[in-house]
Structure formats: C-alpha cells, structure tokens
Amino acid sequence: MFTLAEENYLKNIYHLEHEFQGEVSTNAIAERMETKPSSVTDMVQKLAEKEMLSYKKYKGTLLTPSGRKKAANVIRKHRLWEVFLVEKLKFQWDEVHDIAEQLEHIQSDKLITRLDKFLDSPDFDPHGDPIPDKHGNVKSTEKRLLSEMEKNGRGVCVGVKETTKEFLQYLDKRKISIGTKLKVLGKEFFDGSMVIQVGNDQFFISKKIAENLYIQTN
Amino acid sequence: MFTLAEENYLKNIYHLEHEFQGEVSTNAIAERMETKPSSVTDMVQKLAEKEMLSYKKYKGTLLTPSGRKKAANVIRKHRLWEVFLVEKLKFQWDEVHDIAEQLEHIQSDKLITRLDKFLDSPDFDPHGDPIPDKHGNVKSTEKRLLSEMEKNGRGVCVGVKETTKEFLQYLDKRKISIGTKLKVLGKEFFDGSMVIQVGNDQFFISKKIAENLYIQTN
DNA sequence: ACTTTTTTTTAGACTTGACTAAAAATTAAA
DNA sequence: TTTAATTTTTAGTCAAGTCTAAAAAAAAGT
Secondary structure, eight states: OOOOOHHHHHHHHHHHHHHHHOOOOOHHHHHHSSSOOOHHHEEEEEEEESSEEEOOOSOOOEOOOHHHHHHHHHHHHHHHHHHOOOOOIIOOOOTTTHHHHHHHHEEEHHHHHHHHHHOOOOOOOOTTOOOTTTSSSOOOEEEEEEOOOTTTOOEEEEEESSOOOOHHHHHHHTTTTEEEEEEEEEETTTTOOOOEETTTEEEOOOOOHHHTEEEOOO | OOHHHHHHHHHHHHHHHHHTOOOOOHHHOOOOOTSOOHHHHHHHHHHHTSSEEEEESOOOOEEOOOHHHHHHHHHHHHHHHHHIIITTTOTTTTHHHHHHHHTOOOHHHHHHHHHHHHHHHOOOOSSBBOOTTHHHHOOOOOOOGGGGGGOOEEEEEESSSSOOHHHHHHHHTOOOOOTTTEEEEEEEETTTEEEEETTTEEEEEOOHTTTTTEOOOO
16 A cells, blocks of 8 residues: 555656656656655655665666556546546646646545546546556557648647647637547648648648647557 | 545544534544544644634534534535446445545545536435535435335435345336435335335335335425 | 542654755766 | 765654553542
8 A cells, every 4th residue: 555645756756757768866856746855765765665666875766667557557547537527527628637636546446447437448638648558558659749740640639738728718619629530631831830620620720729739640 | 724634533523413412522533433532632622723623621522613514515525426436437335435535535626516516416425315515504304214104105215224236236127226206105014015106117115125215205 | 428430631652754954975077 | 086066865853643551530339
C-alpha cells in the first residue's frame, strides 16, 4: 500500500523521467512538486527502500519497473477520471485537473476497470494525453499540432493546447471533439490557414486554431 | 478546510447523534471508529475549537449547526457516489461502501452539483438511506420494511436490508430496483407472504423477501 | 457516605511528511 | 588544480493524528 504522498512522488518522477529522458535530480523533483529538496531526499530514500526507484546519493533517481508501473497506474486513473468529468459531467477541458488530482488516489481496481468500460475504454484524455493501459503500457503514438500537418494528412483530434472558453466554444460549434476524425484538404503557406474536412463538412481554419489542436496520426 | 480525519469524525458523530438522540459519549465515538478514547478526546477538543461541536469535559458532545451541516454534506457525497457506483457502474449494493468511503472526501462543490444532476437528483442511496440536500436537510420520511405494510399499501422501493448475491439477483429477475413502485395486493397472515404488483406484473413474495426490502410510503 | 468500577482526560511518545539550517559532495570557474 | 558556486544530504524541529499509561472525574455498589 502506498500513501497519497508516495503516489504523488512516483507520478511526478515518472513525468520528469520522460521530460529529461533519464535520471531525475532531487532539485527537479522539488521544483516540480513545490517542496524543498531536503523533503525530496527523505521521500526518495523511503521509496528506494520500497524498491520503487533506484537511488544513489547525489546521482538522482530512476523508477524501477514496479515503480514505473505504479506511477503509470496513478496516471491512468487521473486521465480516466478526466474523461469522465468531461464526457459525462460536462466539465470543460481546463476545469478537470484539480479534481482528477484527488480522484486519482481512490483505491479500487474494480472501480477503475468499470469506469474504463463505462467510458468505452478511451485511449486519450481530454488534453490529448494517452491513457496507460492496466499494465502500465502507453500507446506511444506521437500527438502533433494540426498546424504541423500537410495537405491530405488525416488524423484524429486527441486534445487541445489552448483551453479558453471561446476556443472550446468554437470547437463545439464546428463539432470537433476528442475522437473527431479530420483531413487536411488544403494549406496556405502565406498565413498557415487550412481547409479541413470534418465529417461531411469542409471549412476554413486559421493558423491560430490549427496551432492549438492536437492530432494523432497513425 | 477540513482534514480527512476531521470529516470522518464529524460524519460518525452525526450518525451517533441520531442513534442516541442526544449527546454522544467519547467511548461511543471510539468504539464506532475503532480508535482509542484518548484519540477521540484530542480530536473532539480540536473540533470544538473550530466550533463544529459543543463539548464539555466528561459530558459528551453535540454537533453545532455548522458541524451538522458539514457532516450532512459528507454523507450527501457518500450516498451520491453510492448511487453512481450502482446505477452507472453496475456495482452491487453491498460492494459500494468502501469505495464511497473514499470518494466522500473529494473536494469540489461543482463536482457534486454535476454528479447530482447526472444521477437525476436521487433522494435515496442504494441502501434506502435518504440523501441530504445541498443545505444538509434530510427528507425525514421513514423507510419501512415491505413486510410491515398492509394490503393495498403503495410505496417505492428505496433499499435492501440483506445484500447477498442471491437476493440481489432475485430482485433483478423481478425487475425490482431503487425507485420501483409497488403495491401490496394481498397478505397472508399465516406465513407473512404477499402478493404484490410491480409495473404490470403481479407475483407472490415470501415473508423472507418482504423482510429485506425497504419501502418508502408517502 | 464511602469504596469500587467505569469513563474520560492528561501527559508523554511515535510516525509521516514537511521544514530550516548547516554540512558534505559535486560541478563550474578561474 | 584550487577556489567558488551549486546541488544534495544530514540533523534537528514541527504539526497532525495516533497510541499507552497514568491520573482524574463520574457513576455504581454496598
């Protein structure tokens, strides 16, 4: 069993490992978690005892396979709850983080299994981040901005970068949401604007819009 | 803001107040919460400081109006989550308590408002206990066992006493769940069995069944 | 009314997870 | 390579919430 604090450390170290592609320093953890390096040292030593991470004094830490699995599971729960909040409770994409931050610590495997099914086993959360599977594996398909796509490119909307009310309302109007498939029909070099196809509708999209939509291409 | 421990104390004291219809003793709290009386004294003094309850040494405690409201809100959340787990995630009625025990501490008024709406503002949880409204008020209509009802009595199923798999499956088969309206068509004095009407179906029910179904009559 | 028993409180200690201040190791600069 | 700056760890403290053991108050028994 893990305490809330331990779970939060594992989760944040997991994210930092990805960011740095390697060992994570004590200071980096402290900065991310808004705590002091001395507190981090304490906790990291405790988690090393529990074999959740490997730690050598002054050399930073790396998650062990079981630590990584545990961390991925917390993130899985976080992202599934985010989907629930947006899809079922109609929260906006930028309102859900703090609540999911609490919900991710609820302990019950059965709950998560059922929540996942209830939500139709989504692959991405409302921010377009992939949801790890129950074994902690992440579909590592890269998401990219719509603005980076070329003519005739196809993909699925997996998230947004900007989360202002106005932008989200625009997307609603255009019937663009998570899972929406789209195709780039044309792209204007001069201003970066595009013409895209969504379902049976074709319409113009400005560069600003295209720079704030994450697309997953297979 | 309240800690998890504080919320649990308030909730349990609330229940004990109802049980005892008055002051709650230190020992009673300790026993219910499976902790030691000395720990209870500490916490009760802390909550008295916060004016959540009135406490006189050796005389037991009573919740203040704000303490009672706070407690009712925790219970509201607990019971709403229970409805969610049963109605939406298809948990059985006896599986949900421990999970709701965790979920009741999630902090977000907006979440509860939306969850309530998502569930169609239920008045009762799957055990037939009333869900306090957002002001902490409880509809104090008594629930009673079906076996206590007389011929021609009408009511709504609000919960179960027994929660074995077999019993719940029986109810499923008979299409009886929370909110199901029913009427007593006949009652046999000899063995306490009944004939009831559920929707368009009429069927026989044994005393054993009738003694495990809670009905709310208006 | 005066013991005895039960209940409740106090005092002191422990654990978790944080902190500050100071020491030690590492890295960067001269 | 020796000093200076940075990073990290250690040592000691603190608050929350629990515990045990002992003291104090209340209730019960004779």
